[in-house]
Amino acid sequence: xxxxxDAIYWDNxxxxxxxxxxxxxxKYFPIKRGILKKTVGWxxxxxxxxxxxxxxxxxxxxGESGCGKSTLAxxxxxxxxIDEGKLIFEGREIQSLSDKEFKPIRKKIQIVFQDPFGSxxxxxxxxxxxxxxxxxLELHAEKRKKRVKELLEMVGIPASGMDMYPHExxxxxxxxxxxxxxxxxxxxxxxxxEPVSALDVSIQAQIxxxxxxxxxxxxxxxxxxxxxxxxxxxxxxxxxxxxxxxIVELADSEELFRNPxxxxxxxxxxxxxxxxxKKKIFFKLKRQTDTIEWVEHGCKFWKRCxxxxxxxxxxxxxxxxxxxxxxxxxxx
Numbered sequence: 208x209x210x211x212x213d214a215i216y217w218d219n220x221x222x223x224x225x226x227x228x229x230x231x232x233x234k235y236f237p238i239k240r241g242i243l244k245k246t247v248g249w250x251x252x253x254x255x256x257x258x259x260x261x262x263x264x265x266x267x268x269x270g271e272s273g274c275g276k277s278t279l280a281x282x283x284x285x286x287x288x289i290d291e292g293k294l295i296f297e298g299r300e301i302q303s304l305s306d307k308e309f310k311p312i313r314k315k316i317q318i319v320f321q322d323p324f325g326s327x328x329x330x331x332x333x334x335x336x337x338x339x340x341x342x343x344l345e346l347h348a349e350k351r352k353k354r355v356k357e358l359l360e361m362v363g364i365p366a367s368g369m370d371m372y373p374h375e376x377x378x379x380x381x382x383x384x385x386x387x388x389x390x391x392x393x394x395x396x397x398x399x400x401e402p403v404s405a406l407d408v409s410i411q412a413q414i415x416x417x418x419x420x421x422x423x424x425x426x427x428x429x430x431x432x433x434x435x436x437x438x439x440x441x442x443x444x445x446x447x448x449x450x451x452x453x454i455v456e457l458a459d460s461e462e463l464f465r466n467p468x469x470x471x472x473x474x475x476x477x478x479x480x481x482x483x484x485k486k487k488i489f490f491k492l493k494r495q496t497d498t499i500e501w502v503e504h505g506c507k508f509w510k511r512c513x514x515x516x517x518x519x520x521x522x523x524x525x526x527x528x529x530x531x532x533x534x535x536x537x538x539x
Contacts, residue, residue: 267443
């Protein structure tokens, strides 16, 4: 079953309070070449991931571009089919449900996209965009209009703007509208897929604080995906580090920053700008590379790791518990 759940997976959280369990999830994409498009290999975008998201908590997911973060998000939302594994939401397996069976669950799991403009229909007013989700709740038209106004004001957009179109708003305002749309169906879990990476730094802070305020007010759980480890550290209760489709380290947010164990986690932390120029970067790659190199056997990180041994190249390493609320996939 992957990681064994107990009371210390999340501080003061028990099994009954786990909202979503992700167990041995896999998604492989074929590599096709030649005139006949013959499959010559597989990209293991998500390769046996185990994670848990607790009610009202934030799980941060960090990794560089191409590591499988967004693919995992799509699998959770069932926008992409799962090859192997289980998704257990509120104690019920959902990965094999039909579209009709999944429909009541879909409104409980929403997403805030990376691109605040591309995710909004330019031909619909923002009022119509948000109201579209409310139709699922079968509310009367007048109640839907009232709810749209409440949602907009909740995210800091004047209710008078409901008849305006997306292009009439700034990037930060459009992202607020995206958040309002996600909130419209009263979700239990919101997947935030790089929700602020397309925004100015000053606007990023506003959106992050808005998400925190909404979580406190409504008890929403977040899967917060980003390549910015500092941002994830501020936002999250637990942090999972992802590399080439696998979780290589998982820990309480404070523990991860205080005591990082996996070489890749140290690499990410060493890339964070240091305000003190006298401090030296404490981690260097054995060999610089501009692209991620796929690894078929052994540790996924061994080609870039300064501590790699011959055993790392061949041994399949499990995600091991090394202390309370800290797991790492490393032979060291």
